[in-house]
Amino acid sequence: MNSTTESPSDAIATVRVIPGGPVCGSIRPPGSKSLTNRALLMAAFGRGTSQLEGALVSEDTHVMTDSLRKIGVDIESQDAGRTLVVTGVQSAPKSDSPFDLYIANSGTTVRFLTAALSALGGNYILSGVPRMHERPIGDLVDALSPVVEGRIEAVSEGGCPPVHIQTSGWAKHELSVAGSVSSQYLSGLMMAAPLASRRSNQPVTIRVVGELVSRPYVEMTADAMQVFGASVELQWPMAAQSDVAGQGDVLVQISGDYDAIGWSIEPDASAASYFWAAAAISGGDVTVKGLSRAATQGDVAFVDVLEMMGCQIEEGDDSIRVIATDLPGGQLGGVDVDMNAISDTVQTLAMVALFANSPTRVRGVAHNRFKETDRIGDLACELRKLGATIQEHDDGMTIHPLSEPAVSEGNPVRLDTYHDHRMAMSFSLAGLRLGGIEIENPACTGKTYPNYWSDLEQLIGRAHHWTAE
Numbered sequence: 001m002n003s004t005t006e007s008p009s010d011a012i013a014t015v016r017v018i019p020g021g022p023v024c025g026s027i028r029p030p031g032s033k034s035l036t037n038r039a040l041l042m043a044a045f046g047r048g049t050s051q052l053e054g055a056l057v058s059e060d061t062h063v064m065t066d067s068l069r070k071i072g073v074d075i076e077s078q079d080a081g082r083t084l085v086v087t088g089v090q091s092a093p094k095s096d097s098p099f100d101l102y103i104a105n106s107g108t109t110v111r112f113l114t115a116a117l118s119a120l121g122g123n124y125i126l127s128g129v130p131r132m133h134e135r136p137i138g139d140l141v142d143a144l145s146p147v148v149e150g151r152i153e154a155v156s157e158g159g160c161p162p163v164h165i166q167t168s169g170w171a172k173h174e175l176s177v178a179g180s181v182s183s184q185y186l187s188g189l190m191m192a193a194p195l196a197s198r199r200s201n202q203p204v205t206i207r208v209v210g211e212l213v214s215r216p217y218v219e220m221t222a223d224a225m226q227v228f229g230a231s232v233e234l235q236w237p238m239a240a241q242s243d244v245a246g247q248g249d250v251l252v253q254i255s256g257d258y259d260a261i262g263w264s265i266e267p268d269a270s271a272a273s274y275f276w277a278a279a280a281i282s283g284g285d286v287t288v289k290g291l292s293r294a295a296t297q298g299d300v301a302f303v304d305v306l307e308m309m310g311c312q313i314e315e316g317d318d319s320i321r322v323i324a325t326d327l328p329g330g331q332l333g334g335v336d337v338d339m340n341a342i343s344d345t346v347q348t349l350a351m352v353a354l355f356a357n358s359p360t361r362v363r364g365v366a367h368n369r370f371k372e373t374d375r376i377g378d379l380a381c382e383l384r385k386l387g388a389t390i391q392e393h394d395d396g397m398t399i400h401p402l403s404e405p406a407v408s409e410g411n412p413v414r415l416d417t418y419h420d421h422r423m424a425m426s427f428s429l430a431g432l433r434l435g436g437i438e439i440e441n442p443a444c445t446g447k448t449y450p451n452y453w454s455d456l457e458q459l460i461g462r463a464h465h466w467t468a469e
């Protein structure tokens with residue numbers, strides 16, 4: 001076993017975070033994945049040249065930029081990719097054969113591109129890693145099939161990628177989509193709408209049939225579209241109407257087009273959750289810079305959950321600080337919380353919950369089973385390896401305080417990450433308190449946070465232990 005401060009490459013087999021005292025300090029996470037991929041898409045099809053500052057450089061944004069470049073969008077990269085200068089295209093790229101676009105395991109990329117390219121027109125095949133070919137996109141394809149001039153198909157079993165698109169755009173301007181599996185379908189359709197309006201000169205109306213998960217991401221889409229100059233009217237059903245057929249539906253009306261803009265992208269709030277949780281778990285005090293409660297990203301609400309558990313939250317002009325040095329009764333309390341709106345932070349919360357003095361019930365996240373991995377079943381399986389008692393529910397889980405850990409420095413336990421960046425980053429938090437946690441394939445954080453391990457080392461002030469293959 002060796003100790004180094006370098007970020008892991010694929011040759012690194014495991015990482016161990018060395019437990020220690022309170023984590024105190026401040027950090028600015030890299031740019032938001034969700035905002036970077038939205039901004040790239042709208043700039044790519046906007047009128048003129050946009051400049052995006054503070055962009056995320058990671059696998060999920062690489063596959064978006066690579067795909068856009070492949071179809072003729074000019075993207076100039078400056079400052080190691082953190083500044084992107086994007087010149088938009090307005091018409092379908094010409095090619096005799098389909099454009100083969102590789103989207104790895106990026107949900108935003110495949111869902112946003114599927115909708116946008118079907119509206120732009122052209123011939124494309126979008127494919128990714130094996131897990132991507134198990135992640136549903138059928139509801140989006142079903143929404144587009146009656147609307148496109150041409151054909152669109154998700155060819156893997158159960159309506160999953162690869163996606164084959166051959167269209168000359170949308171022939172209609174009214175669509176219905178289901179939103180119970182992912183909000184990215186609706187976000188994709190919303191962002192594609194201005195491309196369709198260009199041809200028809202008509203506003204586009206989208207109706208969401210039934211439940212819609214991850215609402216803040218749809219609000220983020222609407223906000224970002226407006227920044228780029230499109231007009232978006234989002235109507236949320238009143239609670240009292242939601243039992244009446246057809247009247248409980250979310251309705252979106254979109255008109256206008258995308259202009260070229262200069263835009264500064266917020267730091268990633270889901271990434272920030274690990275640092276806020278590090279304070280909570282270790283009895284520390286951590287400030288995340290560049291985010292406030294007014295951020296466009298719903299995941300800043302993770303600090304509200306930590307507040308319910310007993311942490312103190314302090315908001316600065318451009319920062320949020322989590323203080324856990326003086327918890328009531330000296331301990332975190334368990335919570336019963338609906339995380340439908342902030343589902344990417346469930347794994348983070350699960351780690352904090354292990355160190356609370358009462359159980360934590362997470363509700364409303366059945367859609368977490370369709371992400372990079374089954375983030376309910378697989379998470380429960382790994383937590384049990386640590387000796388935790390976990391109850392799995394259809395819509396979430398109950399995490400009991402870890403009274404007798406089955407892991408220690410002398411009795412190490414290897415945790416699988418399932419190629420899920422959020423598994424790896426979350427497990428590092430348990431490592432702040434428990435010796436012997438070996439996290440397999442730490443390089444998988446590259447999906448959204450390639451420098452996670454070195455940033456964590458810097459914040460906690462001690463090096464991790466790495467083992468090579």
Ligand SMILES: O=C(O)C1=C[C@@H](OP(=O)(O)O)[C@@H](O)[C@H](O)C1
Pocket residue numbers: 033034035107108181182183184187213214217343344367
């Ligand atoms: O629109 C987005 O940028 C995202 C929406 C969420 O997905 P779901 O809508 O599938 O929950 C989230 O989990 C994902 O990381 C990013």
Ligand SMILES: C=C(OP(=O)(O)O)C(=O)O
Pocket residue numbers: 105106107108109344371372422448
């Ligand atoms: C669910 C996630 O990503 P995506 O759906 O964009 O692949 C995530 O980043 O946690």
